[in-house]
């Protein structure tokens with residue numbers, strides 16, 4: 481069970497995710513987010529510990545220059561594309577930077593899963609998330625779940641993470657209902673928007689692994 485803790489922006493969150501055994505840590509490079517970090521801040525956090533969890537850089541329709549400005553100071557193990565990037569853009573990012581790409585797709589109904597086939601040849605992972613609720617200011621990180629049953633028995637063509645509204649209380653059921661091989665969380669391990677809670681991070685990872 482792969483666990484990604486997204487929206488790490490300070491040493492408390494970083495150290496808690498590390499201590500609790502997270503596999504992946506997400507840094508949000510989207511200035512409008514309450515979880516946003518600068519490239520330099522992410523680089524400094526990364527240097528707190530050599531090795532350990534994989535570093536994921538989350539971008540929303542980034543320019544090449546925006547990605548390069550992060551990679552200059554913060555090595556990434558995975559680039560998460562969480563905007564309207566199409567397969568050609570995913571392929572271009574992957575080829576230009578030589579970093580594996582995880583494409584986030586919003587899911588509300590079974591037909592949304594048809595998009596997976598077009599992306600599969602040019603990405604390394606999928607993050608399957610809820611679509612943003614109407615009026616949401618952010619394209620992700622909205623504490624909104626989708627119908628996990630849509631994933632039951634689905635053959636997803638690449639490794640994938642389930643996201644959207646997961647919490648320590650519901651993650652085990654979400655894994656059971658969806659068959660997900662990995663999970664991603666942000667809001668569900670926060671005590672206030674953008675503020676990670678070490679106890680909730682530990683509880684979430686324990687519940688995901690126990691499920």
Ligand SMILES: O=C(O)c1ccccc1NCC(=O)[C@H](O)[C@H](O)COP(=O)(O)O
Pocket residue numbers: 486487506508510513514515516538540562609618619620621622623624643644645646664665666667668
């Ligand atoms: O978390 C953000 O602030 C964010 C901003 C812009 C695009 C995506 C964002 N988050 C994406 C994630 O990977 C979240 O972890 C995922 O959407 C789940 O979020 P949550 O429902 O809050 O657990």
